[in-house]
Amino acid sequence: MDKVVFLIDGLNFYYSILYVKRDTGVNAKWFDYFSLCEFYKNDLSKRRNKQMEIGGIFYFTSIIVRTFNMSNEEYLKHRNNQMVYLKVLRDFGIKIEISSFKRLNLKCPRCNLTYYKPTEKQTDVKIAAKLFEIFYKGIANIAVIVSGDTDLVPAIRVAKSLFPDKLIGVVIPYKNRSEALKSVSDFHYSIPAKKYENHLLPNPYVLKSGHKIYKPETW
Numbered sequence: 001m002d003k004v005v006f007l008i009d010g011l012n013f014y015y016s017i018l019y020v021k022r023d024t025g026v027n028a029k030w031f032d033y034f035s036l037c038e039f040y041k042n043d044l045s046k047r048r049n050k051q052m053e054i055g056g057i058f059y060f061t062s063i064i065v066r067t068f069n070m071s072n073e074e075y076l077k078h079r080n081n082q083m084v085y086l087k088v089l090r091d092f093g094i095k096i097e098i099s100s101f102k103r104l105n106l107k108c109p110r111c112n113l114t115y116y117k118p119t120e121k122q123t124d125v126k127i128a129a130k131l132f133e134i135f136y137k138g139i140a141n142i143a144v145i146v147s148g149d150t151d152l153v154p155a156i157r158v159a160k161s162l163f164p165d166k167l168i169g170v171v172i173p174y175k176n177r178s179e180a181l182k183s184v185s186d187f188h189y190s191i192p193a194k195k196y197e198n199h200l201l202p203n204p205y206v207l208k209s210g211h212k213i214y215k216p217e218t219w
Contacts, residue, residue, distance in 0.1 A: 003055035003140035009147030010061030016173030128155030148176020
């Protein structure tokens with residue numbers, strides 16, 4: 001039986017969720033990534049006329065940091081919401097890979113005010129490293145990257161040259177064109193905005209321990 005592994009670019013997907021909210025009114029922050037991966041695993045099984053199983057789901061993200069215009073109360077609320085959500089993902093068996101935000105110092109050209117904004121670092125590198133690890137260790141023979149980040153194109157090219165018997169596909173979140181990703185992958189999907197609503201977690205979500213976790217009020 002073929003095994004497929006999913007590598008999810010959390011921040012890239014998060015921005016697509018914001019676009020879905022803007023364009024459709026659907027708030028999909030309480031998103032069920034396991035359901036999404038099951039859907040594409042089943043579609044791949046039909047395409048290849050072969051039974052498949054998920055060999056792992058890896059979710060790459062960074063822990064929220066406080067920005068210059070965010071109150072401490074607001075920061076703590078957002079951070080707590082993220083921790084709650086990551087707890088739910090771990091309950092599914094999804095492996096969380098944590099990167100970090102770095103401060104990008106900026107200066108307003110009009111008023112000369114100096115400020116900073118957080119910029120996520122290392123995520124594309126970590127996804128690339130995990131892709132090589134999966135193929136090198138024989139964890140799966142198919143990898144699906146859920147991202148619209150074209151910075152991943154070189155990693156996909158090299159992985160395909162080193163592991164020609166493996167397959168690499170991409171699932172491109174809403175509002176990402178990413179033609180370059182499509183051109184280097186063995187197969188690709190694009191997620192339309194209307195499909196996000198099909199993959200939402202129940203509220204409350206019941207952990208395997210029996211404890212109930214409720215969706216944050218603002219989600």
